[in-house]
Amino acid sequence: MLRVSKLTDYATVVMTVLAEAGTDVLSAQVLAERARLEIPTVSKLLKQLVHAGLVESFRGVNGGYRIGRAPTAISVAEIVVAMEGPIGMTECSVHSGLCDHENHCGVRGNWQRINQAIADALASVTLADMMKPPGPKRPIPTPLRVALV
Amino acid sequence: MLRVSKLTDYATVVMTVLAEAGTDVLSAQVLAERARLEIPTVSKLLKQLVHAGLVESFRGVNGGYRIGRAPTAISVAEIVVAMEGPIGMTECSVHSGLCDHENHCGVRGNWQRINQAIADALASVTLADMMKPPGPKRPIPTPLRVALV
DNA sequence: GCTAAAGTGGACCGAAATGGTACGGTTTTC
DNA sequence: GAAAACCGTACCATTTCGGTCCACTTTAGC
Ligand code: FES
Ligand code: FES
Numbered sequence: 001m002l003r004v005s006k007l008t009d010y011a012t013v014v015m016t017v018l019a020e021a022g023t024d025v026l027s028a029q030v031l032a033e034r035a036r037l038e039i040p041t042v043s044k045l046l047k048q049l050v051h052a053g054l055v056e057s058f059r060g061v062n063g064g065y066r067i068g069r070a071p072t073a074i075s076v077a078e079i080v081v082a083m084e085g086p087i088g089m090t091e092c093s094v095h096s097g098l099c100d101h102e103n104h105c106g107v108r109g110n111w112q113r114i115n116q117a118i119a120d121a122l123a124s125v126t127l128a129d130m131m132k133p134p135g136p137k138r139p140i141p142t143p144l145r146v147a148l149v
Numbered sequence: 150m151l152r153v154s155k156l157t158d159y160a161t162v163v164m165t166v167l168a169e170a171g172t173d174v175l176s177a178q179v180l181a182e183r184a185r186l187e188i189p190t191v192s193k194l195l196k197q198l199v200h201a202g203l204v205e206s207f208r209g210v211n212g213g214y215r216i217g218r219a220p221t222a223i224s225v226a227e228i229v230v231a232m233e234g235p236i237g238m239t240e241c242s243v244h245s246g247l248c249d250h251e252n253h254c255g256v257r258g259n260w261q262r263i264n265q266a267i268a269d270a271l272a273s274v275t276l277a278d279m280m281k282p283p284g285p286k287r288p289i290p291t292p293l294r295v296a297l298v
Numbered sequence: 299g300c301t302a303a304a305g306t307g308g309a310c311c312g313a314a315a316t317g318g319t320a321c322g323g324t325t326t327t328c
Numbered sequence: 329g330a331a332a333a334c335c336g337t338a339c340c341a342t343t344t345c346g347g348t349c350c351a352c353t354t355t356a357g358c
Binding site: 104107 | 152153158225237239250255260266267271274
């Protein structure tokens, strides 16, 4: 269905909660409460976010998690990459040598272009944007097309 | 990894082969040969493409498949939708009522905006574009960002 | 009509990803 | 030293994905 995993979705939710807390350190527990998620789940995705450097962790009593950067400096693309690895729409296009048909495949290059465009789209939305309520719908300007073909 | 399935990738390959053949009717076998794929696989995805109306099928001896529309009138988005169903980046955002947290979830609306932007990106690339060799890389114009936030 | 070529629908299966959970270990504060 | 909290890893049930197969129907041509 061309989707990100549910974990990734949850990760954005948790990140917004963390962003709202500013520089406060929140434990996995209160994070779970505020995000309305299970603790083990939150815990799991937090680990990945820490690993990616988007979140800082503190151990011991009164430990917890704190956002690693300003919400305006974190893009949705980074969260997606942290959770799912590199963005690539097709198996083949991410690394060469995997697909037998690579040589006679006319579409590989074009998929790579599409990948890039989508990655850029994701990269252009910041965590701060995700915190705001969705604004009034504005039509997508068509210069995007120019970028792809 | 935020990707379309391999079947979808193959579908674009088969579609380009079909597009190159113009109005000729090609059997699943020759389609498989030209696309360098297995017959059952080609057969399977052809079924879905027929169902979606992107390809016409003819039964009986000398039957086969023919492209349903001009390559300029078929978008990558249509192929993706034919193979994987509606484009929705998050499970939650496609249909309401599935997710328990929907009420207190601040990011739902924003994900829907992102979905739309990506769908538009996919819709703006035609099958004809996929047939052409990837052109010189041009930078993606940033008006895209304006469309998202 | 009969037969062979070709598509149609559905079932099936093994492998992998997803999601959720659990547990033992380590770090830090009090 | 005890409790709070994170860390790593492993485990499991379920679903999805990629791929294959087969029994059936349709059509062209002899
Ligand atoms: S490179 Fe694998 S199908 Fe095109
Ligand atoms: S609606 Fe399901 S997590 Fe936001």
